[in-house]
Amino acid sequence: MTLDEIRVLLxxxxxxxxxxxQVNDLLDEHIGxxxxxxxxxxxxxxxxxxxxxxxxxxxxxxxxxxxxxLSTASLQDHGSTTSMGHxxxxxxxxxxx
Numbered sequence: 001m002t003l004d005e006i007r008v009l010l011x012x013x014x015x016x017x018x019x020x021x022q023v024n025d026l027l028d029e030h031i032g033x034x035x036x037x038x039x040x041x042x043x044x045x046x047x048x049x050x051x052x053x054x055x056x057x058x059x060x061x062x063x064x065x066x067x068x069x070l071s072t073a074s075l076q077d078h079g080s081t082t083s084m085g086h087x088x089x090x091x092x093x094x095x096x097x
Contacts, residue, residue, distance in 0.1 A: 001030055
């Protein structure tokens with residue numbers, strides 16, 4: 001969680017009589033980010049395992065299937081702008097304080 005998110009939680013802890021709906025909303029949003037990150041990490045794990053299958057034995061680096069696979073993937077992804085991972089501080093808390 002971001003520091004701003006934690007600050008929001010602490011403000012509610014300091015105001016025990018306030019409605020905690022915003023706390024639930026904040027956690028639901030964060031759970032969504034965590035789930036998305038897990039999905040991205042599992043996809044990355046599959047990609048790494050596929051790469052690993054390209055080089056079962058030690059050999060010259062020029063013949064390494066992993067390095068060849070990485071080079072190919074790099075060329076294919078060069079124009080891609082997909083975002084991998086949760087960016088800390090990306091949660092907008094404006095108007096939720």
